[in-house]
Amino acid sequence: MHFQKGDNLNNMKQTNITPDQSTILVVDDDRTTLMVLETRLKQQGYKVLTAVDGKSACEVIKKMHEVIDAILLDRMMPGMDGIEVVKWLHQQKHITKPPVIMQTGADNLKQIQEGIEAGVFYYLTKPIDENILKSVVISAVRESKQHRILSIELQRHRISFKLMDRCVFHFRTITEAENIACFVANCFPEPSNVLSAIAELTINAVEHGLLAVSYDDKTQLIKSGTWLEELERRGNLPETINKKVELIFSREESKTIIKISDPGKGFNWIKYLNVDPARAMDNHGRGIARANMIFSDLQYNKEGNQLLATMDESVKATLDW
Numbered sequence: 157m158h159f160q161k162g163d164n165l166n167n168m169k170q171t172n173i174t175p176d177q178s179t180i181l182v183v184d185d186d187r188t189t190l191m192v193l194e195t196r197l198k199q200q201g202y203k204v205l206t207a208v209d210g211k212s213a214c215e216v217i218k219k220m221h222e223v224i225d226a227i228l229l230d231r232m233m234p235g236m237d238g239i240e241v242v243k244w245l246h247q248q249k250h251i252t253k254p255p256v257i258m259q260t261g262a263d264n265l266k267q268i269q270e271g272i273e274a275g276v277f278y279y280l281t282k283p284i285d286e287n288i289l290k291s292v293v294i295s296a297v298r299e300s301k302q303h304r305i306l307s308i309e310l311q312r313h314r315i316s317f318k319l320m321d322r323c324v325f326h327f328r329t330i331t332e333a334e335n336i337a338c339f340v341a342n343c344f345p346e347p348s349n350v351l352s353a354i355a356e357l358t359i360n361a362v363e364h365g366l367l368a369v370s371y372d373d374k375t376q377l378i379k380s381g382t383w384l385e386e387l388e389r390r391g392n393l394p395e396t397i398n399k400k401v402e403l404i405f406s407r408e409e410s411k412t413i414i415k416i417s418d419p420g421k422g423f424n425w426i427k428y429l430n431v432d433p434a435r436a437m438d439n440h441g442r443g444i445a446r447a448n449m450i451f452s453d454l455q456y457n458k459e460g461n462q463l464l465a466t467m468d469e470s471v472k473a474t475l476d477w
Contacts, residue, residue: 178297179203179223183213183241184230184259193228193284200290202297210236214244221252226296228280231260231267242274252304255296259284268433277446279436288437291379295439298378302334303352309338317342321407326400328366330387333358333401340405344412344467353450356443357416357465361401365418365461367391371441378439410469415462422459429454 180202184190187208194204205220207213210233217224231238242256257278258271268279278296280289320343325336337355341347363369367390369377377383390396404415428444435441448454452468 178225178301179205179220180226180228180293180297181205181207181213181216181220181224181254182228183207183210183233183238184228185209185233186230189230189282193289196286196289197228197293200293202293209233210238210241213241217245217251221254224252224254225300226254226278226293227256228293229256229258231258231271239271239274239276242271242276246275254300257292257296265433268436272431272433272436277431277436277442281437287379291439292437294381295378302355306334306338306351306355307348309335320405323405325403325405327358327403328362328396328400329391330359330362330384333362336403340403340414343405343407345469350450350467353443353447353465354414357414357447357463358401358403360443361416361418363387364423365420366399366401367396368420374440375438412467412469414465416465417462420461422457422461425456425460425463 178201180197182190182193182197182204183206184193185208190206190208194206197204205216205224207216213227213229214236217227229238229241236244238258242258245251245253245256255278256276257280258268258276259280259282260267271279278292280292323343325340327333327336334355337351337358341351341354344350363374367387369387369390373386374383377386399419401419402417406413406415425444428441429448431442431445444454447465451465453466454463456463
């Protein structure tokens with residue numbers, strides 16, 4: 157097993173993430189590719205762990221899962237391949253599950269779809285473009301750190317939430333969206349299962365509904381590392397300063413429901429309910445699909461500026477994130 161920890165080289169800031177505080181596990185049976193990826197990531201300021209096959213990757217994950225922010229995983233490996241590693245990871249109940257970025261040898265939509273069904277939402281095709289690598293890793297690490305912070309906040313907010321039958325929230329910033337996601341998640345039977353999904357939906361309502369950030373806008377903002385700065389700027393514009401997103405929580409027998417309404421014009425939500433393999437290499441755009449997999453039912457109105465997410469205890473969620 158090849159397993160080593162890299163030194164920090166740079167101290168960069170991308171969407172409030174400092175790479176020297178972030179650790180990437182790179183798994184590839186081709187030692188030349190492994191070395192190239194390790195070097196590139198170190199140059200970008202990340203700490204790097206490496207493994208040369210699926211079995212040794214699982215051993216590294218067992219030991220280091222609490223500090224791993226993302227896994228860059230080769231799809232095709234002898235013995236235990238990348239898909240098997242992902243399936244193993246999601247079966248582990250007491251291991252932190254960082255985002256997986258899958259490497260494929262070709263732009264094979266069938267393989268990408270197989271990976272999505274196993275729980276892989278980030279993809280890179282070989283040969284890997286350095287700019288795309290940088291953008292996708294930033295996005296995956298940002299997601300990982302956000303989930304880690306929200307999980308800590310979730311534990312801090314534990315009180316008698318089961319007594320709550322209905323409540324209404326109004327919010328307009330990403331920070332408020334995350335705080336409300338933590339609060340509302342505690343009202344569900346299994347808070348940790350729905351936390352990331354609720355956070356994705358509340359943040360999406362602020363970004364796209366309230367602040368009118370388009371899909372292409374966000375792609376470029378993440379690439380340039382100016383995502384949060386632009387959200388703050390748009391939030392202070394005269395046309396948005398007095399607008400808010402509304403979230404209504406309610407409980408009806410076995411059903412726990414959230415209704416989110418935003419002041420935007422809406423969007424074509426249908427194409428985002430499932431992850432399109434053609435968008436699998438984008439640096440965002442997975443939140444609604446994940447929420448759709450976690451909630452028992454997820455519905456938007458015709459315009460796309462109002463949604464209803466329902467967790468029915470009689471219909472168990474198919475994924476445990």
